[in-house]
Amino acid sequence: MHICHVNLASGFAGGERQTVNLIRFLAESGVEQTLIAKPDNQMISELKELPVEIRSTSHFLREHGGGRWDLIHCHDGKAVYWGLIESLIRKTPYIVTRRVENPLKNKRVTRAAYGRALSVVCLSRAVSAAVKKLLPEARCPIIPSSYSGFDGDPVTVSEIRKRYAPKFIVGQVGSLFRIKGYHVTIEAARILGKSRSDIDFVFLGKGPELENLKVQAEGLPSVHFVGHQSDVGSWLEAMDLLAFPSLQEGLGSTVLEAMQHRTPVIGSNVGGIPDMIENGRNGLLVEPEDAEALAAAISKLLDDAPLRARLAEQALVDLERFSPEAVGNAYLDLYSQLV
Incomplete structure (x- = not known):
């Protein structure tokens, strides 16, 4: 199984830490993985010692093709559109992790991007409720964030x-x-x-x-x-x-x-x-x-x-x-x- 993770955030905040946590766990479980992220994002340096293919792009319209993935996992708002494009071009299925309880915008492209996803994973019941207001038929399993285990000195x-x-x-x-x-x-x-x-x-x-x-x-x-x-x-x-x-x-x-x-x-x-x-x-x-x-x-x-x-x-x-x-x-x- 080869999972392609996509996180196109500019900075490194909670969502990016969660992306790193998941990739580390999956690497220990023997899952083949690729990460697509913006150049110089901290996620890349955090994962440099792991057997993870790194590809960088500055925009969701770029860096498509050339990968043989079983599933794409979109970890942020911009990544959803990268997954949609890849799905349309190469028929690769994708899922989305939705981390915020903000309502989805009622736009055609938003409905298409989230509606075409096999699952919209939500961090909480509140996030799931927000997604279902726009897409009542969406499959929204709830998988929370994990703690990162920051040690205290x-x-x-x-x-x-x-x-x-x-x-x-x-x-x-x-x-x-x-x-x-x-x-x-x-x-x-x-x-x-x-x-x-x-x-x-x-x-x-x-x-x-x-x-x-x-x-x-x-x-x-x-x-x-x-x-x-x-x-x-x-x-x-x-x-x-x-x-x-x-x-x-x-x-x-x-x-x-x-x-x-x-x-x-x-x-x-x-x-x-x-x-x-x-x-x-x-x-x-x-x-x-x-x-x-x-x-x-x-x-x-x-x-x-x-x-x-x-x-x-x-x-x-x-x-x-x-x-x-x-x-x-x-x-x-x-x-x-x-x-």
């Missing part, structure tokens, strides 16, 4: 904790877009700052909202912007709590990474987040854009160490279905059915 973890000691560290990780809800966490910090001084809010990431968020956080000494951090595993392990108040989210693999490090999570009750967090069992859920509820949930966990431990331990148990092996095997089963 004990020395670095200790240094981070000392930096903020003796404060309780509430962290948030991700690109600084409004949809990620950093403004909600800052408002929660403002609310909590009126009654307690034992919390520090640490934001990891970069993005277009940085300056707006800094303006919002003026006068709040508890809020810290530390930029992009490559050693994200150490930061997650050093945190006492991860806030994940997204306004919209296909799934949110950062939640899984935090759970792996036994860091309890408060997420918003939107998109695919409830597919990972069961309120009160392995984390807490609050309604989106509700800073008062987020502040109350943070205060509750800060004051209840046994609850934090219980949520974290249950989350670790629940992680089994999000492991790279579980997710990889789910895709391998799907490939086998279709091929």
Whole structure:
């Protein structure tokens, strides 16, 4: 079986990490693979030691033909159109992984590209529902993201904790877009700052909202912007709590990474987040854009160490279905059915 993976994203974010995770698992399982990606994308360097054929292209209209693949796996929005063209030219079947819960555009080419796919794999129930609004007959199996297994370095973890000691560290990780809800966490910090001084809010990431968020956080000494951090595993392990108040989210693999490090999570009750967090069992859920509820949930966990431990331990148990092996095997089963 030869699988051709196509990911034409310009940068390297969660979807590209998931593409790499899957290709690594399949390589260990003996599957023959090709990756088609943009030149110099980090995916190429991440996979250079594996027996994977690499082909690069800067546009979905290019680099067609010349491959003998059993199935094409399209991992991002632009890749879908590459798969459609290859299907029309060479009759090669393809599947799509849809990672976001944004509605599909009601355009002829979009309907054709997603409608012709053998399967539109969705990360969560919310993503599946969004796809079926436009294509009710689409086959939409749900296969979630996997955690990546970012290790924490004990020395670095200790240094981070000392930096903020003796404060309780509430962290948030991700690109600084409004949809990620950093403004909600800052408002929660403002609310909590009126009654307690034992919390520090640490934001990891970069993005277009940085300056707006800094303006919002003026006068709040508890809020810290530390930029992009490559050693994200150490930061997650050093945190006492991860806030994940997204306004919209296909799934949110950062939640899984935090759970792996036994860091309890408060997420918003939107998109695919409830597919990972069961309120009160392995984390807490609050309604989106509700800073008062987020502040109350943070205060509750800060004051209840046994609850934090219980949520974290249950989350670790629940992680089994999000492991790279579980997710990889789910895709391998799907490939086998279709091929």
